[in-house]
Amino acid sequence: xxxxxxxxxxxxxxxxxxxxxxxxxxxxxxxxxxxxxxxxxxxxxxxxxxxxxxxxxxxxxxxxxxxxxxxxxxxxxxxxxxxxxxxxxxxxxxxxxxxxxxxxxxxxxxxxxxxxxxxxxxxxxxxxxxxxxxxxxxxxxxxxxxxxxxxxxxxxxxxxxxxxxxxxxxxxxxxxxxxxxxxxxxxxxxxxxxxxxxxxxxxxxxxxxxxxxxxxxxxxx
Amino acid sequence: xxxxxxxxxxxxxxxxxxxxxxxxxxxxxxxxxxxxxxxxxxxxxxxxxxxxxxxxxxxxxxxxxxxxxxxxxxxxxxxxxxxxxxxxxxxxxxxxxxxxxxxxxxxxxxxxxxxxxxxxxxxxxxxxxxxxxxxxxxxxxxxxxxxxxxxxxxxxxxxxxxxxxxxxxxxxxxxxxxxxxxxxxxxxxxxxxxxxxxxxxxxxxxxxxxxxxxxxxxxxx
DNA sequence: GGACTGACCATAACGACGTTGTGGAACCAT
DNA sequence: ATGGTTCCACAACGTCGTTATGGTCAGTCC
Numbered sequence: 001x002x003x004x005x006x007x008x009x010x011x012x013x014x015x016x017x018x019x020x021x022x023x024x025x026x027x028x029x030x031x032x033x034x035x036x037x038x039x040x041x042x043x044x045x046x047x048x049x050x051x052x053x054x055x056x057x058x059x060x061x062x063x064x065x066x067x068x069x070x071x072x073x074x075x076x077x078x079x080x081x082x083x084x085x086x087x088x089x090x091x092x093x094x095x096x097x098x099x100x101x102x103x104x105x106x107x108x109x110x111x112x113x114x115x116x117x118x119x120x121x122x123x124x125x126x127x128x129x130x131x132x133x134x135x136x137x138x139x140x141x142x143x144x145x146x147x148x149x150x151x152x153x154x155x156x157x158x159x160x161x162x163x164x165x166x167x168x169x170x171x172x173x174x175x176x177x178x179x180x181x182x183x184x185x186x187x188x189x190x191x192x193x194x195x196x197x198x199x200x201x202x203x204x205x206x207x208x209x210x211x212x213x214x215x216x217x218x219x220x221x
Numbered sequence: 222x223x224x225x226x227x228x229x230x231x232x233x234x235x236x237x238x239x240x241x242x243x244x245x246x247x248x249x250x251x252x253x254x255x256x257x258x259x260x261x262x263x264x265x266x267x268x269x270x271x272x273x274x275x276x277x278x279x280x281x282x283x284x285x286x287x288x289x290x291x292x293x294x295x296x297x298x299x300x301x302x303x304x305x306x307x308x309x310x311x312x313x314x315x316x317x318x319x320x321x322x323x324x325x326x327x328x329x330x331x332x333x334x335x336x337x338x339x340x341x342x343x344x345x346x347x348x349x350x351x352x353x354x355x356x357x358x359x360x361x362x363x364x365x366x367x368x369x370x371x372x373x374x375x376x377x378x379x380x381x382x383x384x385x386x387x388x389x390x391x392x393x394x395x396x397x398x399x400x401x402x403x404x405x406x407x408x409x410x411x412x413x414x415x416x417x418x419x420x421x422x423x424x425x426x427x428x429x430x431x432x433x434x435x436x437x438x439x440x441x442x
Numbered sequence: 443g444g445a446c447t448g449a450c451c452a453t454a455a456c457g458a459c460g461t462t463g464t465g466g467a468a469c470c471a472t
Numbered sequence: 473a474t475g476g477t478t479c480c481a482c483a484a485c486g487t488c489g490t491t492a493t494g495g496t497c498a499g500t501c502c
Contacts, residue, residue, distance in 0.1 A: 025450085041345070047489060058489085059451050068489065119345070122405045124262070124336075139406075166413075169402075170395065170421045177398020178390070184343040185360075187390075200391045200425075207424025246479085268460060279460080280480050289460065 026064040028054045034075045034117065041116045047071070073129050076121045080138045083110045083121075087145045096153035097210055097218035101201045103146060104175045108197060111179040112190075119183065122176075146172055153210070160209030167208055174200045195221060247285045249275045255296045255338065262337045268292070294350050297342045301359045304331045304342075308366045317374035318431055318439035322422045324367060325396045329418060332400040333411075340404065343397075367393055374429070381430030388429055395421045416442060 032053040036045040047068050051058045065071045086109065090102040111118040120126060130136050150171065151164040159167065178200060182193045202219040206212050253274040257266040268289050272279045286292045307330065311323040332339040341347060351357050371392065372385040380388065399421060403414045423440040427433050 043346075046487080048487080056450095057452050059453090059491095062490075063450060115345075122401065124340070124405060125264075127405050127407070166417055166420065167424075169399070169408075169417050170424060173399035173402055173417070173421060174391065174395040174425075175398065176402060177396065178394035180343065180401055181390075181394055181397060184345060184348050192387075196387055196390050196394070199387065200394060203388075203391060203425055203428025204395075204421075205428070207427040267458080269458080277479095278481050280462095280482090283461075284479055 025054060025056060025060050029061060029064060029071065030074050030078060033071055034078060037072075037075060037116050037120065038114050042120055045072075069125060069129065072120065073126055073135075075117070076126045077130075077135050077138060079114070079117045079121045080135075080142065083107070084138060084141050084145075086110050087142055090145075092149070092152065095218050096149050096156055097158055097201075097205050097215060099149045100146075100153065100171060100205065101198065101219040103149060104171070104197055104201050105194075107175050108179050108182075108193070111183060115183045118179070143168065143172060150208075153205075153208070158205070158208075158210045158214065162208070171201070171204055174204060246275065246277060246281055250282060250285060250292065251295050251299060254292055255299060258293075258296060258337050258341065259335050263341055266293070290346060290350065293341065294347055294356075296338070297347045298351075298356050298359060300335070300338045300342045301356075301363065304328070305359060305362050305366075307331050308363055311366075313370070313373065316439050317370050317377055318379055318422075318426050318436060320370045321367070321374065321392060321426065322419065322440040324370060325392070325418055325422050326415075328396050329400050329403075329414070332404060336404045339400070364389065364393060371429075374426075374431070379426070379429075379431045379435070383429070392422070392425055395425060 029050060033045055033050045036050060036053070047058050047061050050071070051060055054060070061068065061071055065074060086106045087103055090099060090106050092099055127139075130139055147164050147168040150159065150168045153159045154161055154164060175197065178193065178197055181187065182190075187193050187196075198219050198221055202215050205215040205219065210218075250271060254266055254271045257271060257274070268279050268282050271292070272281055275281070282289065282292055286295060307327045308324055311320060311327050313320055348360075351360055368385050368389040371380065371389045374380045375382055375385060396418065399414065399418055402408065408414050408417075419440050419442055423436050426436040426440065431439075
């Protein structure tokens with residue numbers, strides 16, 4: 001246990017504790033829980049250990065969140081924001097199909113960066129508890145970026161006119177499924193996964209109406 | 222429950238698994254755990270309650286399996302066998318693309334029949350523990366059926382010549398992802414999901430080289 | 443100034459959990 | 473009978489999420 005010892009017995013105990021004056025406990029709890037989830041998986045995260053890491057008692061979790069599920073939910077919302085910023089960094093270009101491939105790669109990069117968080121983010125207990133409109137928006141915005149790219153592909157004449165949200169759901173399913181399989185079952189290699197990811201987007205683009213050669217040019221192998 | 226058919230066993234059964242004891246405690250534990258997982262999710266399954274349901278003590282779990290993770294692993298292997306038989310019921314026809322759509326529907330039907338089991342089946346702790354060759358084969362066989370259908374589509378000239386396993390992985394990713402999203406995030410309706418599932422297979426088929434009209438004929442909306 | 447209020451957290455406890463040690467009962471080959 | 477093995481009942485240990493209780497401290501109103 002690497003804990004903070006209590007040597008100041010001779011010193012002035014009644015003095016203030018200027019160690020952590022400003023930072024609020026709530027944010028510290030979230031980051032500590034996120035770090036434990038990242039390192040040891042869902043099973044390694046416990047209210048007691050999170051509180052101990054922050055240097056407080058378990059009650060802090062209950063006053064700030066209400067319980068362990070809400071703490072995990074807060075961690076996942078943080079994860080959704082990270083994912084949203086990642087996808088937001090993929091700036092729309094003049095080639096919407098290439099943008100789709102970029103979004104797919106960014107999605108996978110996010111999952112590989114923190115596999116445990118990614119898994120928990122899309123687990124039932126978490127998604128069911130996303131009742132706050134802001135939280136729902138944070139989770140949905142990641143999908144709306146996809147819809148936008150698909151719509152731009154339709155408007156540009158690359159895809160045949162159709163419902164953009166349905167086609168975006170197909171794209172999301174493919175990417176999400178591939179990443180989930182890669183994390184769960186473990187594919188042979190990451191190179192295999194990246195190649196399959198490109199092929200998946202390319203094939204879906206062609207299926208959506210794009211020219212085969214143009215799709216191949218937009219989505220590099 | 223599970224029709225344990227053992228017809229090709231010409232040798233003597235008492236060699237390994239004696240069915241003599243009035244009922245096999247091991248099998249009872251598995252079915253009890255599976256039922257609890259099905260009804261209440263992963264959180265509702267505890268060694269104590271499973272043992273109590275069977276009418277024994279917790280020690281039975283440790284003598285037969287070694288611990289709770291191994292018990293869950295056994296339940297998931299049973300799930301993989303169910304999935305394999307489900308996919309096996311999709312008999313190869315003269316239309317391999319239609320077969321792919323049938324396999325996708327069967328895969329989704331399996332997931333919707335027992336969502337909790339489906340989720341646990343592809344979770345890290347379970348897939349990592351599949352070290353026994355027989356178990357790996359049971360899990361892989363579900364994928365090999367897909368590879369076979371893709372290969373038949375290539376041989377029939379529907380798909381352009383390419384690696385069948387890679388294309389099958391794309392198909393699996395799409396279907397698995399769509400089902401995972403449906404179970405996790407919850408789509409608007411099951412009709413929406415079935416339509417998207419068909420569109421996904423159809424688009425991937427076209428992307429793989431199939432004629433657009435033939436794909437539409439093989440995969441009904 | 444002093445009392446009140448609410449937010450925040452330390453302490454201790456409760457019940458349930460997974461797991462283990464101990465030992466007993468049933469079975470089987472000798 | 474005898475020794476060995478398999479299987480399980482019982483009780484215990486440590487950890488978990490959660491709750492009850494009470495205390496500290498900032499702000500507010502008299």
